[in-house]
Amino acid sequence: xxxxxxxxxxxxxxxxxxxxxxxxxxxxxxxxxxxxxxxxxxxxxxxxxxxxxxxxxxxxxxxxxxxxxxxxxxxxxxxxxxxxxxxxxxxxxxxxxxxxxxxxxxxxxxxxxxxxxxxxxxxxxxxxxxxxxxxxxxxxxxxxxxxxxxxxxxxxxxxxxxxxxxxxxxxxxxxxxxxxxxxxxxxxxxxxx
Numbered sequence: 001x002x003x004x005x006x007x008x009x010x011x012x013x014x015x016x017x018x019x020x021x022x023x024x025x026x027x028x029x030x031x032x033x034x035x036x037x038x039x040x041x042x043x044x045x046x047x048x049x050x051x052x053x054x055x056x057x058x059x060x061x062x063x064x065x066x067x068x069x070x071x072x073x074x075x076x077x078x079x080x081x082x083x084x085x086x087x088x089x090x091x092x093x094x095x096x097x098x099x100x101x102x103x104x105x106x107x108x109x110x111x112x113x114x115x116x117x118x119x120x121x122x123x124x125x126x127x128x129x130x131x132x133x134x135x136x137x138x139x140x141x142x143x144x145x146x147x148x149x150x151x152x153x154x155x156x157x158x159x160x161x162x163x164x165x166x167x168x169x170x171x172x173x174x175x176x177x178x179x180x181x182x183x184x185x186x187x188x189x190x191x192x193x
Contacts, residue, residue: 006172006174007172008043008171008172008173008174009170009171009172010043010046010171010172010173011043011046012039012042012043012045012173013042013043013045013046014042018042018045020045020048020052022048022052023041023045023048023051023052026041026045026051026052026055027041027042027045029055030055033059033063033093033094033095034091034092034093034094035062035073035076035091035092035093036058036088036091036164037091039087039173039174040164040168040173041055043171043173057160058160058164061153061156061157061160062076062093062157063093063095065150065153065157066147066149066150066153067121067146067150067153067154067157069093069095069096070096070097070098070118071117071118071121072096072121072154072157073092073093073096073098074096074098074102074106074113074118074121074122075121075122075124075125075154075157075158075161076088076157076161077089077092077098077103077106078106078122078125078126079125079129079158079161079162079165080161080165081106082126082129082130083129083162083165083166083169084169085165085166085168085169087168087169087173087174088161088164088165088168106122116144116145117145117146120138120141120142120144120145120146121142121145121146121154123138123141124138124142124151124154124155124158125154125158128155128158128159128162129158129162133155139151142154
């Protein structure tokens with residue numbers, strides 16, 4: 001059987017092609033944060049200014065703000081799985097401390113997280129990703145656990161996440177280095193490597 005070679009729609013930059021020092025720093029930081037991984041920024045780095053600004057906005061929304069990083073990371077995983085972006089589904093931020101069982105549970109449509117604030121954030125992520133997000137009951141639940149500012153933070157993060165997932169699928173990104181390699185047991189959407 002012939003091995004199928006993966007050809008992305010937008011190629012990743014090699015280390016030698018990264019001349020912008022700010023972009024290089026973004027790619028190096030991605031080796032630590034893993035979400036998004038280096039391969040994301042090596043692809044987005046085809047336009048260094050966009051990659052650097054995306055990284056700044058992503059970091060502020062994903063790891064900053066007042067909503068706990070762990071809640072946002074669970075929602076990010078759920079959005080990736082709903083959109084069907086295997087690349088994004090298999091990347092997890094180590095700082096969030098998410099266990100494998102919990103990561104896999106995000107893919108189950110009827111899964112309910114035991115923490116009420118996390119559960120309603122996941123519900124909002126589903127509503128905003130799959131619908132128009134205007135469900136009044138969802139907002140009533142959200143306001144029991146989050147301020148209006150935190151609801152804005154969640155909405156901005158969810159829409160950035162969904163857009164990023166769609167870009168990754170469109171670009172056909174695959175891991176670039178061992179640091180963002182496909183974990184054992186996960187089958188690539190592009191065949192075996």
